[in-house]
Amino acid sequence: MIQLDHIYKWVKSGGRRVFLLNDLSLHIEKGEFLSIMGTSGSGKSTLLNVVAMLDGFDEGEYYFEGEAIHDLKAKKRTSIFNENIGFIFQAYHLLDELTVYENIETPLLYKKVKSSERKALVADILDKFNIVGKKDLFPHQLSGGQQQLVGIARALIIKPKLILADEPTGNLNSTQSDEIMKLFKELNEEGVTIIQATHSENNAAYGSRTIKLLDGSISKN
Amino acid sequence: MIRNYIKIAFRNLNRNKLYSTINIGGFALGLSACILIMFYVTHEKSYDTFHEDSKRIFNVFAKTNISGDVIRMNSLSSVAAKMIEDKDPNVSSAIKIKTEYNPVIIKNPENQSQFSETDLVYTDSNFFNFFSFKLINGNPETALERPYSIILSENLAKKYFGETNPIGRNLSLRIDSTYTFTVTGISEETPSNSSIKTDLIVSASSLNTMKEAFYDMRSQIFQGGSFQTFVKLKDPEKVAPVQRSMNALAVQGHEESTDEYFLTNITDIHLLSRESTNVKYVKIFSLVALLILLLALINYISLSTARAGTRAKEIGVRKMNGASQRSVAVQFFLESAVYVFISFLLAILFTILLKPWFFSLVGIQIDSSFFFDPGFISTMVGILVLTIFIAGLYPAIILSSYQPIETLKGNFGNRKNGAQLRQVFTIFQFVVAVGLIISGIVIHQQINHLRTLDTGLSRTDVLMVPLQNTMDNSQSVFREEVENLPGVRKIAAASLPMYGGTNMYFVDDKNSDGQIPLPILATDHEFIDALDIEWSIPLQDENIATKKNSVIINEATINKLHLNPNPIGEIIVFGNSQYEVVGVVKDFYYDSPNNEIGALAMFVSPSKEFSMDFGEKSSCLFIKFRANANVSSIIKDIEGLYKKYDTENAFEYQFMDEAFDALFRSEMRLAKVLNVFIGLIVLISGMGLFGYATFSAQERKKEIGVRKVLGAKVTQITYLLSVDFLKLVMVAILIASPIAWYVMQQWLQGFENRTVLEWWIFAFAGTGSILIALATISYQSVKAAVANPVKSLRTE
Secondary structure, X not given: OEEEEEEEEEEEEOOEEEEEEEEEEEEEOOOOEEEEEOOOOOOHHHHHHHHOOOOOOOEEEEEEOOEEHHHOOHHHHHHHHHHHEEEEOOOOOOOOOOOHHHHHHHHHHHOOOOHHHHHHHXXXXXXXXXXXXXXXXXXHHOOHHHHHHHHHHHHXXXXXXEEEXXXXXXXXXXXXXXXXXXXXXXXXXXXXXXXXXXXOHHHHXXXXXXXXXXXXEEEEO | OHHHHHHHHHHHHHHOHHHHHHHHHHHHHHHHHHHHHHHHHHHHHOOOOOOOOHHHEEEEEEEEEXXXXXXXXXXXXXXXXXXXXXXXXXXXXXXXXEEEOOOEEEEEOOOOEEEEEOOEEEEOOOHHHHOOXXXXXXXXXXXOOOOOEEEEEHHHHHHHHOOOOOOOOEEEEEOOOEEEEEEEEEEOOOOOOOOOOOOEEEXXXXXXXXXXXXXXXXXXXXXXXXXXXXXXXXXXOOHHHHHHHHHHHHHHHOOOOOOEEEEEEHHHHHHHOHHHHHHHHHHHHXXXXXXXXXXXXXXXXXXXXXXXXXXXXXXHHHHHOOXXXXXXXXXXXXXXXXXXXXXXXXXXXXXXXXXXXXXXXXXXXXXXXXXXXXXXXXXXXXXHHHHHHHHXXXXXXXXXXXXXXXXXXXXXXXXXXXXXXXXXXXXXXXXHHHHHHHHHHHHHHHHHHHHOOOOOOOOOOEEEEEEOHXXXXXXXXXXXXXXXXXXXXXXXXXXXXXXXXXXXXXXXOOOOOXXXXXXXXXXXXXXXXXXXXXXXXXXXXHHHHHOOOEEEEEHHXXXXXXXXXXXXXXXXXXXXXXXXXXXXXXXXXXXOOOOOOOOOEEEEOOOOOOOOOOOOOOEEEEEEEOOOOXXXXXXXXXXXXXXXXXXXXXXXXXXXXXXXXXXXXXXXHHHHHHHHHHHHHHHHHHHHHHHHHHHHHHHOHHHHHHHHHOOOOHHHHHHHHHHHHHHHHHXXXXXXHHHHHHHHHHHHOOOOOOOOOOHHHHHHHHHHHHHHHHHHHHHHHHHHHHOOHHHHHOXX
16 A cells, blocks of 8 residues: 655755655555554654655655655645545644534535535544534543544544554553554454554554664664 | 634634734724724715716806915806806806805794894805705795795704794895895705705895895906806816806906906815815825724734734644645635624724714714715725735735644744734834824924914903994993903903904005005004003004004014005005004914914004994904903803893804914814824734734743743843833834924924924833833733743643
8 A cells, every 4th residue: 555665854954964764665555553663753753744745755755555656746645645544643633613523524524525424424433432422522621532532533534544643642541542542453453554653562562563663764674 | 614614713703802802802993993084084075076967067266466466266246157157158057156154133023033043145046956955845946036035954944933834934034134035945954065055045136136235246247256156067178168268258347357267176175175174184084094994904914923823733733634725715814804894893883982972073064874875885895805805815825825744743833923024013003103192292282382372462361252233332331331340351342353364455555556455453442452462663642543544553564565664654555545654563463373474454443432444344342351350250241231232143252362272273173183093003003012912922931931940030031021022112213203203394384383393202202102012011921921831831
């Protein structure tokens, strides 16, 4: 599904190149649940952003489902992202002034999905995540775990083929964390490809494969 | 989608109450001021445009040359209108109007009720054809055909006849003699933007048989006279040929005529009248309205960009969820539209509440129907659309272009987004505020300067009481009784009240064949003494002034008439009579201090029995009170005496110093209105600064936290946060001061007597604005400085 070949990404600092990604090659199959581990600054987030096409890279090739991303224009990349990828943040990034229901509905609005269909889709996912009772609450009225549930629900509403999660449980306690991981596992079993970046060995263990990053390169597969 | 945006707009509004209040409240306030001023300006500019043929209707005026002085004549002879209509085929019709300026006593003979009215007009029978005034009752074609027909406004008809039908009933009008008029029509009230008042219209044919009108009707040639004359052209472009025809008509009547005739479109009359104070007003007010709107807009944009930091995350999230740049821009436009719309609704509410107060402040009366004038409404809608566009443009373009990943990484706050723009805005706002404060002080100083000006005579504690000829022979008895009242120190009389204009006579010029216009004033022998007018060359003998053919002149007359520096004994020729100069008084202002003191000849009447040469009919008493007198009770006494001797005309009086102050009424009004707007502009600027300080403090929360952890004291932090803003205000003061100095210097050039621009005015305005700025930002600075650093340094 994803093919990264010899990816380099650097920033210039004092005339020297500092490598964020250094000759990184990675192949991810459809249906995998990949955990990326590594210390702070090892390039986990950068890699996720590159995979999500939110960030560019300086050298190398990237194929997403056979499409040569490195040759595409920004607009096309954005549309591939919007069609295929759901992104989950450590800080949830819900819209504060929208209710749970409205937060989940937002991607559908931008996709111009019809009202009746929207209602059905949102209702389904609320039901699946067991948060129907919370649909009219605002994010600040929820616990961290519940907020992340909403974040995941929002990422899933467009039925993405790939979910990218950047330390999804970084702000949660261990119980909440385990629940989110179990949910990921279930989703993966339903066929969604998942890539998560994490600090925690425990979380990484939920994945089908783990890679370790060090200074922008894969140190152990 | 759109519903979603609007919902979010309202939730944002509710969540950020401070921001909403400043943004929407300030904007509404500014808009409301702008609407009121626009209302005034549009109304001033709309004068006489309601006439269907307004573009083709012109007012005739003439310039005539009298020994070098060009005098403007606004009125022509009674035959002029008919003559030009017959002579020039470009003129489709013409009309004459004479206004009776003296009060007219109107009686309803059925119930003997009696009223005194002014502004009666005499006009031709084509009045309702020519203009677009409407009759409610009566036939507009024939109502003014027969002599002694009168048309009343609806209100006056009610006043004289109550609810009964007045058509065909009689009214007696006492002008000098008394005449009986028949009511032939009821007119609609005069629109507030009409320069012709139509409350009382009388057929001009009546003048043929009225003896008061003898002099008005005498001239049978095309020349100046008593009738305001209007022509309606077939083609409004044909002004020049018609002007030529009129000049030719004037030469036909009088071979040596050098009179030049001009046409002014009826819609221009109003703004050109009254020494063009109207034009000045309209210009200044338009500028102020524009500034207020601009400042309010700037606040809006400035605050929106300041808030960009807090909205950036939202935009990032939206983009991650599939929003395009366009849909984000649309969202901000829509949000801007919602806020601007609320502001407009609020502004309309403010406007309705403030309208009566504002109109009384600028001293105008505006029909409320004018609110629905299509021109006015379309201007407002134009402003609405423009505001939505401008207010939405900046946030829509800048905010929507953010890269989502950057804003979500959280390093957005470090970018000084729009900070420079906000600084420029803040400086601009304070330049306007400081500049206006300086201007306000200078205008105030100038008015004070004028009010306390030594005008060469004492005008305090002097009451002026004009006497009408209805008092006739009882004038001297009345005067004596007033003089005997306790509290009255001196009493004097003159042909006219002070500061209300003078009569002109023509005297022979010693150096040429020409004639020189010379203002004259007839007085009694007490006048000079009672008003403390000083002598330059005193009378040699007390009684010489009252001798027949004696004249007293002021110093300015010596130059004007080219007399000897010591003119005693010189002869001034008024028509057929010769007058000998017996004394010279020092110059004193008898007219506006905005003009140079003109020449003046004073004739002193020999006795208290105040009879005037030169056919003066009216007179005015000058009653000087003792310093400790109870003024209101004396006025009541005088009124009692007046009513005893004059049963027809109402008792009128004016204090001389108030009459003097009234000469610069327009400046005082300007000052008053400007005060309000200065207050408003300071308020709006303050609100903007407050909002800016709030967001700046939020933006620097982390920095403040770090500094505090490192040991900074509250005072140091407060200073740190305040000093940046104070710098901006200082820059504003430096920019505003020279501009204000220059503009006010120009403004003062319009005055003959002017105050000096002193340094303290600038210091005062500067210090004042710094204090205002300090008060505004200190709240936020202190609040940020005392906040617990643990909170601000905690990450998500």
